[in-house]
Every structure is written in C-alpha cells, then in structure tokens.
Amino acid sequence: MRQFIAAVTFALLVSLAPHLDQATTTTQAVDLTPTGSSSYATTTAESVAPLAAPRTVRQKGRITKVVDGDTVDVRLTRSRRTIRVRMIGIDTPEVHGQVECGGPKASRWLKKRLPRGTKVRLASDSTQDRSDHYGRALRYVIRAKDGKDMNRAQVRVGNAEVYVFDRTSPFKRVAKYRASERRAKKARRGIWSC
Numbered sequence: 001m002r003q004f005i006a007a008v009t010f011a012l013l014v015s016l017a018p019h020l021d022q023a024t025t026t027t028q029a030v031d032l033t034p035t036g037s038s039s040y041a042t043t044t045a046e047s048v049a050p051l052a053a054p055r056t057v058r059q060k061g062r063i064t065k066v067v068d069g070d071t072v073d074v075r076l077t078r079s080r081r082t083i084r085v086r087m088i089g090i091d092t093p094e095v096h097g098q099v100e101c102g103g104p105k106a107s108r109w110l111k112k113r114l115p116r117g118t119k120v121r122l123a124s125d126s127t128q129d130r131s132d133h134y135g136r137a138l139r140y141v142i143r144a145k146d147g148k149d150m151n152r153a154q155v156r157v158g159n160a161e162v163y164v165f166d167r168t169s170p171f172k173r174v175a176k177y178r179a180s181e182r183r184a185k186k187a188r189r190g191i192w193s194c
Contacts, residue, residue, distance in 0.1 A: 069106030101194035158190025
C-alpha cells in the first residue's frame with residue numbers, strides 16, 4: 001500500500017511540475033518497507049503513468065523581439081517575465097552562423113507581421129513537451145488582433161517546413177500544417193524555390 005501511495009504521489013508531482021513557475025523536481029529512493037527489511041522501492045517517471053493528460057498552457061503577452069523565423073521573445077502579461085518561444089511545428093532556415101537560403105526572408109517576414117509590442121496569445125500543445133532542450137518555451141503563437149496562427153502562416157507562405165520532433169507523437173495541428181506545406185511546395189513559394 002505504501003508503494004502505491006508513493007507512486008501516486010510521485011505521479012502527481014510529475015504532472016504538476018510543468019505548471020509551477022521555475023520549479024525543480026527531484027526524486028530519491030524511498031524506503032517503504034517495514035523496519036529491518038533491506039529492499040527498497042524506487043519510483044521513476046518511466047515506471048509511473050501520468051494521472052491525467054497534460055493541460056494546454058495559455059498565456060498572453062507582447063512581442064519584444066523576433067529572433068529568427070521560428071523563435072520570438074515575449075513579455076508575459078501576468079508575470080511580466082520575458083520568455084524565449086520556439087514556435088511549435090515549424091522549422092525555418094538558419095540566419096545565425098551559417099545563413100541558409102530563405103532564412104533572412106523568413107525572419108524579415110515574421111518581423112514585419114510581429115513588430116515589437118504586438119499582442120499575442122501563446123498556447124502549448126498537450127501532446128508535446130512544454131520546452132525544448134535549450135529551455136525555450138514551445139508554443140503556438142497567435143496574433144491577438146486577428147487570431148492568426150503565425151506558426152502555420154510561416155508554412156503557408158513557404159518560409160518554413162513542417163517540423164515534427166517525435167514522429168510517434170506529432171503535434172495536434174500537424175494535418176493542417178502539412179496541407180499548407182503541400183500547397184506552398186506545389187506553388188514553389190519561399191524555401192521551395194531555393
């Protein structure tokens with residue numbers, strides 16, 4: 001019974017950790033056996049199924065900087081913190097280091113449509129991680145004034161290709177993004193004419 005309670009408690013902590021602001025979760029082996037016994041029960045994220053599907057994180061903010069065609073900095077309305085956002089589901093050519101064909105155009109296009117101060121809504125995808133290995137928040141970026149999904153817009157105009165990090169668990173909007181990509185390819189727009 002103690003092992004079950006420890007497993008459920010751990011699963012609850014793991015599922016809540018992404019919702020805590022700058023939280024750190026640490027796990028340790030816990031002795032759940034009666035005194036005098038030498039066996040230990042250890043719970044890990046791999047051994048415990050989550051209690052519920054992750055919820056979508058929704059945030060509001062203003063653009064402070066367009067870093068490149070698929071990354072922006074956003075000052076959040078509630079916390080006043082500025083976070084770096086990697087746009088879910090897309091990949092644009094590089095502009096830092098080795099400049100790739102279409103990279104500068106993708107960055108210019110996004111800067112024109114999301115100038116500093118533009119109000120945006122951010123949304124995570126419950127099928128994806130909340131952040132990448134660089135610590136950037138993974139989000140859909142929606143322009144507040146017209147509800148336009150800027151991630152998909154980059155694909156539609158040919159500035160980005162669809163990017164699925166884990167092929168076994170694609171993001172929720174992948175079908176719409178792929179349809180936009182097929183049309184851009186067929187019309188040889190943007191990177192599809194490089």
